[in-house]
Amino acid sequence: MKIAKTLGQAVAAATLGMSLAAGTMAGEVNIGFTGPLSGGAALYGENTLSGLRMAAEEINAAGGFDLNGEKTTINLVSLDDRYSPAQAATNAKRLKQESNVPAIFIPHSGGVFALQDFNEKDNFLIMAYTSVPTVTEKGNSLTVRIPPTFDGYVRAFTDYALENLGTTLGMAGATHEYAKIWGSMIEKEWTSKGGKVVANNPMDYNKSADFFTGVSRIIAEDPEVMFVGGASEPTGLVVQQARQMGFQGGFIVMDQAKIDEVASVAGGLDMVEGAVGVVPLSVYETEPAQDFIKRYKAEYGKTPGSEAAYNYLALHGLVEAMDATESTDPKVIRAAIGKALKNMPTSKNPYEVTDVTEKGGFVTDTTLAVVKDGKIVQVDID
Structure with a gap:
């Protein structure tokens, strides 16, 4: 090796x-x-x-x-x-x-x-x-x-979380441009389907490793679900620190972060129980x-x-x-x-991509995975 x-x-x-x-x-x-x-x-x-x-x-x-x-x-x-x-x-x-x-x-x-x-x-x-x-x-x-x-992810993740995790959402995403766009879209999707956003406190995932202050502001509003996401490593730290402060709800994980990598940083799959995100490559068979x-x-x-x-x-x-x-x-x-x-x-071609749209996008399927009983499970999307 x-x-x-x-x-x-x-x-x-x-x-x-x-x-x-x-x-x-x-x-x-x-x-x-x-x-x-x-x-x-x-x-x-x-x-x-x-x-x-x-x-x-x-x-x-x-x-x-x-x-x-x-x-x-x-x-x-x-x-x-x-x-x-x-x-x-x-x-x-x-x-x-x-x-x-x-x-x-x-x-x-x-x-x-x-x-x-x-x-x-x-x-x-x-x-x-x-x-x-x-x-x-x-x-x-x-x-x-x-x-x-990611618009397909926004819809699928929101639908699953509202049905299975709760109706109140705390927004703890990152501050870079990509995360801002993701956050604004999921906030709109969440509220349009009857959910309530109880806190919104984006943080700079690229410069900080201590997210306790920002996360505590989210937890103080007692959300059932927390939206997190940037690169996997800082996302894992956000999740870890949320758990350390007593948060017991689920997570919506922005697609830039991967559940298996987040879990590795956070301390194991038990730390991300109830997380919703994209299907990691490691789960593909x-x-x-x-x-x-x-x-x-x-x-x-x-x-x-x-x-x-x-x-x-x-x-x-x-x-x-x-x-x-x-x-x-x-x-x-x-x-x-x-x-x-x-x-x-x-x-x-590990993802078996075989076409490009007229506007220049690889044609691929939207996927959804959740963490249940300490395991990453792929969920079919309607």
């Missing part, structure tokens, strides 16, 4: 040292990444980057792909933006100017929106790992949204998912989350599109990526 590298340091530093100084080498295409590799969301960013790195290593080990009659490899160039939209925009400019990347992967909506201000003009494809619906509704012709939109989990564990020594799996398949899909068209033109790649996903081997 290989020892997992600290991606935010070893991988980023190595790729930057070679790539930014030299630009694109003959027989090599640079692919960009900007995301949080330090701060409270560093684990989230590193999980995303690990899927890209695994895909790039597989592609290169297989000899690369065809480009103008020449076998071409992938060079992943990663930059830390500390979850800052402004820094993400600066990084994207640098990646385009110095490394001539045709595509940039980015795992946060604030950064995606910042890049959409200039990516069509600068001619690069945004590979957006965010479930905010407006990312693809804005009509940006060079954006691909990788995960499913399909052959492509289980095969990816096995290979990822062998590479990194831990169970992968959806960030790794979705970005892994997205980079494979991107390269399949370049291989099929023998082009690195972002417009050509964007037009070809749907067909590329259909033709991609299932071993490269």
Whole structure:
């Protein structure tokens, strides 16, 4: 088993040292990444980057792909933006100017929106790992949204929680742009279906590890359900501290956080009893998912989350599109990526995504999982 590298340091530093100084080498295409590799969301960013790195290593080990009659490899160039939209925009400019990347992967909506201000003009494809619906509704012709939109989660999580957990909700989500949009949508959905929001106190999940003050304000209003969510690690701390202060209700977990990862930080599945969230990859029983989990564990020594799996398949899909068209033109790649996903081997596609909407979103199913009696259980959605 290989020892997992600290991606935010070893991988980023190595790729930057070679790539930014030299630009694109003959027989090599640079692919960009900007995301949080330090701060409270560093684990989230590193999980995303690990899927890209695994895909790039597989592609290169297989000899690369065809480009103008020449076998071409992938060079992943990663930059830390500390979850800052402004820094993400600066990084994207640098990646385009110095490394001539045709595509940039980015795992946060604030950064995606910042890049959409200039990516069509600068001619690069945004590979957006965010479930905010407006990312693809804005009509940006060079954006691909990788995960499913969260509006389906908002409806499904609300329906389940109101029926099974209670009707009073305390809002303890994060303060970044993605969490703000999620929070506003679930508050609207909750109240429109007869529930009551008794407290609303968003917190900065990226900068703090002590959430006792913020959580205590929520608990003081005695909610039956608590809405939480940002990256998995700080979300786990919020849940842990809520339990330590005596909260015994259920949780609605925003899709950025994964129940199994939250439980690991909080102290076990018993700490998240009654939680509602997306189905973790570890619960999937399909052959492509289980095969990816096995290979990822062998590479990194831990169970992968959806960030790794979705970005892994997205980079494979991107390269399949370049291989099929023998082009690195972002417009050509964007037009070809749907067909590329259909033709991609299932071993490269743990979520079995086979289509892209006209507006640029991967076509995937909305899933729902709950924690019952100390186990994560998938629940069918009507």
